[in-house]
Amino acid sequence: MDPDGNPSWNEPGPPQATNIVTDDMGRLTVGGVVNGKGQIWKFYADGGLWWTKEISVAPESTAQAVATFGNANNNSIAVGSAYGTGAMARHNAAGTLLASVAVLGTPTLDGVAGDGDGTIWMLRRSPRQVERWDSANEQVWLSPQITSIGDIYADLAVDSSGNAYVVGNVPGGVDSFGVVSLDADAATSWTSFHDDEGVLEFALAIAALPTGGVMVAGVTNNDGQNASETDALLTWFGPDGTLMGDFVYDGDKNTDADWFEGVAVGPDGNLVAVGHHRPSGGDYQLWTVKIAF
Numbered sequence: 001m002d003p004d005g006n007p008s009w010n011e012p013g014p015p016q017a018t019n020i021v022t023d024d025m026g027r028l029t030v031g032g033v034v035n036g037k038g039q040i041w042k043f044y045a046d047g048g049l050w051w052t053k054e055i056s057v058a059p060e061s062t063a064q065a066v067a068t069f070g071n072a073n074n075n076s077i078a079v080g081s082a083y084g085t086g087a088m089a090r091h092n093a094a095g096t097l098l099a100s101v102a103v104l105g106t107p108t109l110d111g112v113a114g115d116g117d118g119t120i121w122m123l124r125r126s127p128r129q130v131e132r133w134d135s136a137n138e139q140v141w142l143s144p145q146i147t148s149i150g151d152i153y154a155d156l157a158v159d160s161s162g163n164a165y166v167v168g169n170v171p172g173g174v175d176s177f178g179v180v181s182l183d184a185d186a187a188t189s190w191t192s193f194h195d196d197e198g199v200l201e202f203a204l205a206i207a208a209l210p211t212g213g214v215m216v217a218g219v220t221n222n223d224g225q226n227a228s229e230t231d232a233l234l235t236w237f238g239p240d241g242t243l244m245g246d247f248v249y250d251g252d253k254n255t256d257a258d259w260f261e262g263v264a265v266g267p268d269g270n271l272v273a274v275g276h277h278r279p280s281g282g283d284y285q286l287w288t289v290k291i292a293f
Contacts, residue, residue: 003266003268005288005290008046008047009046009047009048010047011043011047011048011049013030013032013041013043014030014031014032014033014034014039014041015032015033015034016032016033016034017030017031017032018031018032018033018080019031019032019262020262023074023076023093024074025045025074026045027042027043027044027045027050027074027093028042028043028045029041029042029043029076030042030043031078031080037054037055038054038055038078038080038081038082038087039052039053039054039055040052040053040055040076040078040089040091042076042093042095050095051094051095053089053091053095053097055078055080055082055087055088055089055100074092074093075090075091075092075093075098075114075118076090076091076092076093077089077090077112077114077120078091078112079103079109079111079112079122080108080109081107081108081109082102083102084107085102085103085104085105085106085107085108086102086103086104086105086106086107086108086109086122086124086125087100087101087102087103087109088100088101088103088109088112088120088122088133088137089101090137099137101137103122103124103131105124105127106124106125106126106127106129107125107126108125109122109123109124109125110123110124110125110154110155110156111123111154111155111156111166112156113156113157113158113164114158115158115160115162117135118134118135119132119133119134119135119140119162120132120133121133121156121158121164122156123154123155123156123166125151125154126151127145128145128146128147128149128150128151128154128166128168129142129143129144129145129146130142130143130146130156130164130166130182130186131143132164132186141185141186142186143164143182143186144186144188146166146180147171148170148171148178148180148191148193149166149167149168149169149170149171149178149180150168150169150170150171150172150173151168151171152168152169152174153168153169153174153177153202153203153204153218154166154167154168154169155167155168155203155204155205155206156206157206157207157208157214158208159208159209159212160208160210161184162183162184163181163182163183163184163189163208164181164182165179165180165181165182165206165208165214166179166180166182166206167179167180167203167205167206167214167216168203169202169203170193170195174200174202175195175199175200175201175202176193176194176195176196176201176202177193177194177195177201177202177203177216177218178191178192178193178194179191179192179193179194179203179206179214179216179237179241181214181241189241190240190241191241192237192241192242192243194216194235194243199220199221200219200220200221200230201218201219201220201221201233202218202219203216203217203218203233203235204217204218204219204259204260204261204262205217205218205260205261205262205263206263207263207264207265207271208265209236209265209293210265210269211239212238212239213236213237213238213239213244214236214237215234215235215236215237215263215265215271215293216233216234216235216236216237216263217232217233217234217260217261217262217263217273217275218232218233218235218259218260219231219232219233219258219259219260219275220233220246220248229256229257230256230257230258230259231248231249231250231258232248232249232250232251232258232259232260232273232275232287232289233246233247233248233249233260234246234247234249234260234263234271234273234291235247247291249273249289251277251287256277256278256279256280257276257277257278258275258276258277258278258287259275259276260273260274260275260289261274261275261276262274262275266290269293270290270291270292270293271290271291271293272288272289272290272291273288273289273291274286274287274288274289275287
C-alpha cells in the first residue's frame with residue numbers, strides 16, 4: 001500500500017501467511033506454511049515474486065515469524081518449528097541459505113527481531129524465554145524463564161538500544177495480558193499488566209516506539225457484556241512500563257468482530273495496525289488502519 005492506504009500491487013503469497021516485513025529497499029518478506037512446510041517468500045518492492053525457500057526439510061514445519069535487517073546484505077530470518085523443536089533459517093537478500101539451525105529446548109519459536117548488525121532476538125514458547133544471537137549465529141545469552149507470560153499468544157519487539165519487549169497472555173487464560181521489558185543483557189527492566197476485570201482483552205503483537213515504550217495490538221470486548229462484539233485494541237506503555245492509555249477501534253456499530261493482529265511504526269513515525277473486520281454474519285475483511293502518533 002502507498003502512504004495513503006491505496007493498493008500499490010497485488011500478488012499471491014503463501015496460503016497460510018503468518019508474518020510480513022520489509023527491508024530497507026522496500027522489498028517484502030512473507031513467512032508462512034505451504035503444504036505443511038514453513039516457507040519464506042521474497043517480493044520485489046514494485047511487486048513480483050523474487051524467490052521462495054523452505055526453512056526446513058522436515059516433514060512438517062512452520063515459519064512462525066520473519067524479520068529482515070537494514071544492513072548491506074538485507075538478510076531474512078525465519079523462525080518456527082521443525083522436527084518438534086525450534087528452528088531458525090537465515091538467508092541473504094538473493095535467497096542463498098546462510099544458516100539453518102535447530103533451537104533445542106522449545107517446541108517452537110514464536111517471534112524474531114533484529115538490528116542492522118545482524119544480531120537477532122528469538123522468542124521461545126515453552127519455557128517462555130528470549131535468546132539473543134550474534135551475526136555469526138552464536139548464542140550471546142538466554143534469558144531466565146519469563147513466568148508472567150503464558151504460552152498461548154505472544155510477540156517480540158526490540159528497540160534501537162537492544163532492549164527486548166515480550167507481550168503475551170497472562171498464564172491461565174486469555175482475558176488479560178502482560179508486557180516484560182528486558183535490557184541488552186537479558187535483565188528484566190520492568191513488567192506491566194493490563195487486566196480490566198470482567199473484560200476480554202488479549203494482545204497479539206507489539207512494536208517498539210522511537211520515543212521509548214511500546215504499542216501493543218490486540219482485541220477486547222470493551223464493555224465486558226457482549227462476547228460477540230469485539231473491538232480492535234491498541235495499548236500504549238511508556239518507557240518505564242506505565243500504562244499510558246487504550247485506543248479502541250470499532251469498524252462498525254453493530255455486532256461485529258474487529259481485531260488488530262499486527263502493528264508497526266512507519267518511517268514517518270506513525271503507526272500502522274493490521275487485522276480483520278467481520279460484520280455480523282459476513283465474511284472476514286482485511287482491515288488496515290494508519291494512526292498519527
